[in-house]
Amino acid sequence: MEEKVNKFESLLGNAQANKAAIETLVTELKVDFVKSGLQSQAGSVDLYRRFNELLVFAALEANNIDEFLNALSRLKGIYAASTTQSQHYYLVTALELLYNLSNNRMTEFHSALELLRPDDLSNNLIDYVVKLERAFQIGSYGDVLRARDNLPSPYFKPFMARINSAIAFEISRSLERAYQSLDLADAKKIYKVQNDDDLQAIIRDGQASAEENGYQWTLQGNQLSFRPLEQDRKGYDSKAVIGKMLEYTQELEKIV
Numbered sequence: 001m002e003e004k005v006n007k008f009e010s011l012l013g014n015a016q017a018n019k020a021a022i023e024t025l026v027t028e029l030k031v032d033f034v035k036s037g038l039q040s041q042a043g044s045v046d047l048y049r050r051f052n053e054l055l056v057f058a059a060l061e062a063n064n065i066d067e068f069l070n071a072l073s074r075l076k077g078i079y080a081a082s083t084t085q086s087q088h089y090y091l092v093t094a095l096e097l098l099y100n101l102s103n104n105r106m107t108e109f110h111s112a113l114e115l116l117r118p119d120d121l122s123n124n125l126i127d128y129v130v131k132l133e134r135a136f137q138i139g140s141y142g143d144v145l146r147a148r149d150n151l152p153s154p155y156f157k158p159f160m161a162r163i164n165s166a167i168a169f170e171i172s173r174s175l176e177r178a179y180q181s182l183d184l185a186d187a188k189k190i191y192k193v194q195n196d197d198d199l200q201a202i203i204r205d206g207q208a209s210a211e212e213n214g215y216q217w218t219l220q221g222n223q224l225s226f227r228p229l230e231q232d233r234k235g236y237d238s239k240a241v242i243g244k245m246l247e248y249t250q251e252l253e254k255i256v
Helices: 002-014 019-036 045-061 065-081 089-102 106-114 124-137 141-150 154-178 184-191 196-213 238-255
Strands: 181-183 215-220 223-228
Touching: 002 019, 002 045, 019 045, 045 065, 045 089, 045 154, 065 089, 089 106, 089 124, 089 154, 124 141, 124 154, 141 154, 154 184, 154 196, 154 223, 181 184, 184 196, 184 223, 196 215
Parallel strands: none
Antiparallel strands: 181 223, 215 223
16 A cells, blocks of 8 residues: 555656546545555554645645545544654644635634644744734735745645635725726736736736725726725725635635
């Protein structure tokens, strides 16, 4: 069975190209572990732990959140009972924290954080997520957006994409209230994007949601204009808006 786990790890090196082979091998390994009972036998727990860690990574590559959460759940029990620390412990722990943060599960985020040892907090992967959460909570959205350019692991990408989308939504709502029009070069700086395609995607999203929020966006040449559909718009709680957007994104992913 160890040979199969080794093959699993090797296939993950090019997960997209090996998607079908990975799915077949994962199914075989799940059956093998159940039949053999190795997941609970002394001396074999490390192999089962390694399999589930690889399964966490494979699930993210396949955008399979249910598989990701199931593997995480098993690993929490394995980590609690283990006498040795896995090389992937910090990455898996950071991914759990980032999942909670990106889905606005703040109670779960802080509960998981409280269970960590002081030494764990100094790890660069966990420290990255903790600093990200602090920036998020104080409204330092520029710091959050800049953090996407310095990911300590490629497995952070799907969760950062969710957070960035929610923040882009919030920035759009702020621009509507702060500007009558905005040059596209300035818009790039505000949204922290480098190319025109990324900005155009944000503008399309902003235009689609603007009317619901009482505004109309108009793009003419290099100028983006914001026109209120009614006057005396009431203020709003920006943190609450971002939290709601993360929840809406999660529900949409379930539907899809």
